[in-house]
Amino acid sequence: MSEDLLAEITESVIGGEPETVIALTRQALEMGLEPMEIINQGLVPGMDIAGEKFSRGEFFLPHLLIAAKGMQNAMELLEPELVARKQTFKSVGTVVIGTVQGDIHEIGKSLVGTMLSANGFKVHDLGVDVRIENFVSKIEETRADIVGLSALLTTTMIGQREVIEALVEAGLRDRVKVLVGGAPVSQSWAEEIGADGYAEDATGAIQVAQKLMGAKS
Amino acid sequence: MRPIFKILSDELVNQIIDEALGLLLDPGVRVHNHEALELLAAAGADVDSEMQVARIPEDIVRRALETAPSEFYLYSLEGEPVVHYGGDSVQFDPGSAAITILDRETQQLRAPMTDDFVNFVKLVETIPQLDAQSTAMICSDVSEEIGDLYRLYLALNYMRKPIITGAFGIDTWWTMKELLVATVGGEAELASKPIAVFDVCPSPPLLWSELTCQNLIDCARAEIPAELVSMPLAGATAPVTLAAAVIQHAAECMSGVTICQLSQEGAPIVWGGSPSAFDMREGTTPMAAVGTWMIDCAYTQVGKALNLPTHAYLGMSDAKLVDAQCGLESAGGTLLAALAGVNMVSGAGMMDFESCQSFEKLVIDAEIIGMAKRLLAGIEAREEPIALSLIRKMGHRAEYLAEPHTLKWFRDEFYIPSEIIDRSSLDGWQKKGAKTAWQRAAERVDHLLSSYQPSPISDELRTELRSITMKAAQNVGMGELPPLPDA
Numbered sequence: 242m243s244e245d246l247l248a249e250i251t252e253s254v255i256g257g258e259p260e261t262v263i264a265l266t267r268q269a270l271e272m273g274l275e276p277m278e279i280i281n282q283g284l285v286p287g288m289d290i291a292g293e294k295f296s297r298g299e300f301f302l303p304h305l306l307i308a309a310k311g312m313q314n315a316m317e318l319l320e321p322e323l324v325a326r327k328q329t330f331k332s333v334g335t336v337v338i339g340t341v342q343g344d345i346h347e348i349g350k351s352l353v354g355t356m357l358s359a360n361g362f363k364v365h366d367l368g369v370d371v372r373i374e375n376f377v378s379k380i381e382e383t384r385a386d387i388v389g390l391s392a393l394l395t396t397t398m399i400g401q402r403e404v405i406e407a408l409v410e411a412g413l414r415d416r417v418k419v420l421v422g423g424a425p426v427s428q429s430w431a432e433e434i435g436a437d438g439y440a441e442d443a444t445g446a447i448q449v450a451q452k453l454m455g456a457k458s
Numbered sequence: 459m460r461p462i463f464k465i466l467s468d469e470l471v472n473q474i475i476d477e478a479l480g481l482l483l484d485p486g487v488r489v490h491n492h493e494a495l496e497l498l499a500a501a502g503a504d505v506d507s508e509m510q511v512a513r514i515p516e517d518i519v520r521r522a523l524e525t526a527p528s529e530f531y532l533y534s535l536e537g538e539p540v541v542h543y544g545g546d547s548v549q550f551d552p553g554s555a556a557i558t559i560l561d562r563e564t565q566q567l568r569a570p571m572t573d574d575f576v577n578f579v580k581l582v583e584t585i586p587q588l589d590a591q592s593t594a595m596i597c598s599d600v601s602e603e604i605g606d607l608y609r610l611y612l613a614l615n616y617m618r619k620p621i622i623t624g625a626f627g628i629d630t631w632w633t634m635k636e637l638l639v640a641t642v643g644g645e646a647e648l649a650s651k652p653i654a655v656f657d658v659c660p661s662p663p664l665l666w667s668e669l670t671c672q673n674l675i676d677c678a679r680a681e682i683p684a685e686l687v688s689m690p691l692a693g694a695t696a697p698v699t700l701a702a703a704v705i706q707h708a709a710e711c712m713s714g715v716t717i718c719q720l721s722q723e724g725a726p727i728v729w730g731g732s733p734s735a736f737d738m739r740e741g742t743t744p745m746a747a748v749g750t751w752m753i754d755c756a757y758t759q760v761g762k763a764l765n766l767p768t769h770a771y772l773g774m775s776d777a778k779l780v781d782a783q784c785g786l787e788s789a790g791g792t793l794l795a796a797l798a799g800v801n802m803v804s805g806a807g808m809m810d811f812e813s814c815q816s817f818e819k820l821v822i823d824a825e826i827i828g829m830a831k832r833l834l835a836g837i838e839a840r841e842e843p844i845a846l847s848l849i850r851k852m853g854h855r856a857e858y859l860a861e862p863h864t865l866k867w868f869r870d871e872f873y874i875p876s877e878i879i880d881r882s883s884l885d886g887w888q889k890k891g892a893k894t895a896w897q898r899a900a901e902r903v904d905h906l907l908s909s910y911q912p913s914p915i916s917d918e919l920r921t922e923l924r925s926i927t928m929k930a931a932q933n934v935g936m937g938e939l940p941p942l943p944d945a
Contacts (some may be wrong), residue, residue, distance in 0.1 A: 301738035303693070345661050348694050353739050395602050396626045424813060427556045442544055443741050 243274055247283040254287025254311045255294075257304055262311035266318055276322040278331055284312050288359050302352070308361040327389045332363035334454040336390035337379045339367035341400030346393035349423060353389060360447050362387075370392070373400075374406045380408070380417050387450055390436075392423040402434040418453040422446060459537055460836050462546065463797035465755045471763045473675070473700065474756075478708035479516045486513035486711040487664045491671035512600035512713075519712050522719035528765045530588065530726040532620035533651040534552040535641070535913065541589050541620055543655075543683070543767035544839075546799035548834060549589035550792075552582060552620050553774055553808025555659070556595040556815035562900065565779065567814055569598035572940040575609060577907060579616040581817060584906040587827040591621040592804060595815050597725050602857060603934040604927075607633045614641050615920060615942060616913050622685065622804060626658035628672045631656070633797050633930045635680060640922050641915070649681035655728065655802075659687040660710040662695035667718070674714060678721035685728040686714040691743055692753060693736040699817075700735075700749060704756045707824030711757075715766070728802070730769030732812065745774040745811055746787030754791075755798040760798065770795055773805035773823060774812065780819050780896050784809055788819070789826045794919060796830035812877040818899035821906065825875045831910060878902050912945035 246269050253261040262284075269279050291308040292299035316330075323330060338354045340346055361386040365383055367375055379417050380388055388408075392398040401421050408414040419438040421430070431439035438453055440446040466474070486504075489495050489512050499505040529544020541549050558567040559574050563913045570933055575595050582591050593609035608625040613621055614637055625631035635648075642648050658674045660666050670699075677684040682712045688710040690696030692703040695779040711729050735749025736742075754770040756914075761768040773792035777784035790804075795803040806827065807820030841848070841863075848863055858864050880887055880899045891897075924939070931939055 298739065303740055345665065348691065349741070393627065395596050395605055399602055415829060424811075441501050 243272060243278075244268070246272065246274070247265040247279065250279065250315075251287040251290070254284055254308050257290050257307040257311070259307060259311040259314050263318060264316050265400030266315040267403070269413055270322065276319040276326070277328060277330070279315070280319060284315055285361075288312050289307045292359065305359065306352075306355055309355050313390060331441075333361040334386040335363045335365070335383050335452070336387045336389055336450065337376065337383060337385040338365065338391070339371035339376060340369040341404065342370055342372055343376065343400060344392050344394055345369045345399035346423070347387065348392070349369070349443070350389070350391035352443045353422065356443045356447050357389075362450065362452070373404050376404050377407050377411050377413065380413055383419055387418045387420055387453055388420065389420045389446070389450075392421075392426060395425045398423065398425050400432065401430075401436065405435055407438075418456075420446065420449060420453065460546065460834060461797060463754060463755060464759055464795065465798075468703065468760050471760055474705050474708055474760055475763065476575075477705045478712055478716055481664065481705065482511060482514040482716075483516065483517055483715055485664070487666065487709070489666045489671060489713075489717075489780040490668045491675070493675055494666065494671045494720075495715045497675075497717065498669055501716075503674075504875050514593055514621070514713065518917065523712070523764050523766070525664050525719050525723045526715050526727050526766060527724060529767060530769055532655065532683070533653050534620060534916065535618045535653060537651060539651075541802070543726070543769075545801075546603060547801050548796050548799060548803065548831070549801065550773070550803045550806055551588060551590035551592045552578075552594045552820060553771065553815065554594050554622060554624065555806040556808065556813060558814045559595060559811065559817035560780065560809065560814055560819070562817055562903070565896075567664050567778065567810065570595040570815070571599045572612065575612055575818055576616055576943045577657060578815065578817065578820075579613050580910040581820060581906055583616070583618060584822045584910050585821065585832060587824040587831065588806060590621045591617045591804070593621065593623040594740075594807065597940075599940050600931070601934050602635075603627070603807070603937050604630065604930050604936070606630050607637065608727065608927065610634050610637055611923055612942075614638075614923055615915070616945065617863075618913055619655045620639060620655075620800065620897035622655050622657065624659075625673050626669075628676075630930070631673050631676055631927060635676075635682065637923055638682070640919065640926060641825050645921060652681075652683050652726070655683045655685045656685045657685045657730075658714065659689065659732075660714060662690045662710070663706055664710060664713070671717065675715055678718045678725035681722060681725050683726035683728065684714075684718060685730045686711045687769075687771070688714070688731040688733070688757075689754070690732065690733045691736045692740065692749065694743075696733075698736075700752050703743045703753050703792065704760060707733060707753070707757045708760050710849070711761070716914070720784060721899040727766070728755070728765040728769045729764065731757055732894050733757070735899040736891070740849045742810055744776045745771060745805070746791055747774050748790075749792050751791055751893055752802070755794055758798045758800050763775060767801050768796075768799070769802040769804065770800045771804050771812065772800065772801055773826070774808040775819070776809070776811055778810050778811070778814075780822065781815060785822065785895070789825045790937070793824045793833065794822065794829050796827075796834050817903045818896055821876075821899050821902045822895065825878050828875060840870075852924075876902055906917065 420438040438449040484690040498512040530537035532541035733753040734743035735747040772795035775784040775787040806823040
């Protein structure tokens with residue numbers, strides 16, 4: 242019975258029905274299923290399958306993003322339950338992400354953020370036009386493993402360097418890996434400003450983030 | 459008869475305009491610029507200063523659409539009106555602000571330098587199919603902070619054709635204006651005979667950032683033409699249905715026209731854009747997807763219905779090499795833009811979305827543009843009767859090659875391409891070295907560059923332009939500028 246329900250949760254994540262994911266998650270809690278069980282046997286397998294389908298070209302970005310939305314909504318419901326049980330869902334890593342100051346381009350940054358959370362990262366998205374000190378304080382507050390800095394303009398990519406300099410100044414540079422991206426950003430720019438990783442697109446960013454986590458642990 | 463392509467029914471155009479007007483009222487447009495918010499509030503818009511949102515009633519927008527001029531001209535450096543924004547005029551300029559170029563030797567993408575852009579400007583001067591210059595690439599050998607004005611400075615030293623440009627900052631716009639004023643000899647001269655258009659880009663959905671909004675206001679006050687580049691990414695930053703993306707585009711452009719006209723009634727403004735049908739697999743913004751072309755054609759039709767000059771980024775390719783994809787995409791977009799009657803089509807030479815410029819692609823695109831312009835000229839009777847007397851005279855003889863009628867008309871009737879387009883026999887092609895289109899294009903670039911005629915500007919003006927640019931460079935801590943390549 243509970244196995245059927247967990248399978249249904251998985252299906253609703255894959256099927257892109259965030260409302261159903263929530264309803265079923267609530268039902269599972271009412272039936273007395275453990276939140277960790279719901280996550281590991283209901284939600285996560287759904288995201289995994291959606292991810293596999295995307296890599297095979299069977300799924301497109303809207304499938305993936307709506308699946309992630311279902312998972313995120315369910316997690317919001319489950320997190321207080323986990324806290325009540327003094328449990329934590331172990332994420333792959335914690336990421337602070339945002340578009341640098343003066344730049345209001347959102348889409349690439351949000352795509353990377355969602356894909357990271359779909360891949361088991363805990364993501365704090367600071368939005369666009371993010372002030373340097375906001376990156377620094379959020380990294381400090383969340384003890385982030387990775388910070389993702391997005392810039393779409395040649396005039397704002399300098400902001401990526403400025404955040405790195407601020408991290409050095411705040412004594413945080415050794416504790417956090419810096420991932421940079423955006424249209425004008427390149428591997429050589431990443432090296433020039435002393436970033437730890439660069440990726441051309443969202444899928445690449447996930448791989449680099451996973452690699453950086455491997456290097457961290 | 460001039461062939462024209464309409465993608466929307468009149469009913470749909472009206473509905474798009476109505477729904478766009480509805481969007482400006484609710485949810486309104488985000489305006490991150492204090493001055494613009496004040497202008498809008500003074501005109502009667504409902505402004506939430508804290509949220510920086512303006513809800514603009516229809517009558518304010520309608521009035522702005524009325525006072526915006528339906529046409530204007532851009533002038534060459536010699537003072538001739540050479541570009542007509544308005545009606546169904548169709549003109550072409552290269553795609554702008556590339557952050558890479560396709561290296562002519564290695565065919566690898568790399569950062570552009572001063573010499574690259576100067577050669578590019580010279581090449582554009584020599585290509586008859588191109589009607590205007592653009593600040594086509596960002597030179598990596600100067601500080602990013604003066605990247606916008608430095609391009610204009612370089613171009614002004616080598617060009618005669620007018621230029622499509624844009625500022626990356628609020629302050630740099632003023633330096634760019636100073637360069638233009640110096641070139642034409644005064645502010646009044648620049649307003650009455652503009653040699654440049656500034657692109658100003660709202661951010662989807664429905665946002666005017668402080669910078670672009672200020673550029674828009676400053677252009678309007680100086681009566682320098684501004685070109686609205688609204689870029690809904692259908693399925694990402696705008697709704698996925700093409701008609702809905704066109705509505706969002708219309709709302710963004712209408713808000714731009716309104717801010718422009720409130721700043722200075724009668725200031726020239728262009729209904730333009732760079733939309734994209736978002737790629738659902740790669741998360742990229744294709745400039746050559748058929749969906750992208752359709753949004754462009756549709757918003758152009760909406761702009762025409764509002765009696766405004768139009769612009770579009772078309773004729774580009776998403777390919778990373780000058781290959782078959784590059785050719786087919788560039789041809790499709792260019793032909794559609796021409797048929798849709800877009801006044802200024804920006805995109806020639808551009809590939810890798812809107813990121814890379816290529817000299818070789820530019821000269822290939824010039825051939826596509828040549829074909830498109832011929833297509834637009836349509837089929838004419840030429841003589842009366844058209845054929846009856848001629849064919850009766852010739853009877854059944856196949857000897858038209860030697861007829862005066864052929865000699866008289868063949869140049870008007872046919873578009874005659876350069877050697878880039880291979881029409882040799884197989885044997886002839888092999889004898890000429892069995893060259894690829896890339897090789898033929900590379901040779902054409904060399905040939906054209908060697909025919910460049912230096913610009914007519916005086917040494918005094920060159921010195922003045924350099925001192926204006928030098929001052930801006932020093933303000934950002936650059937001690938010197940790269941040397942100016944030979945004219």
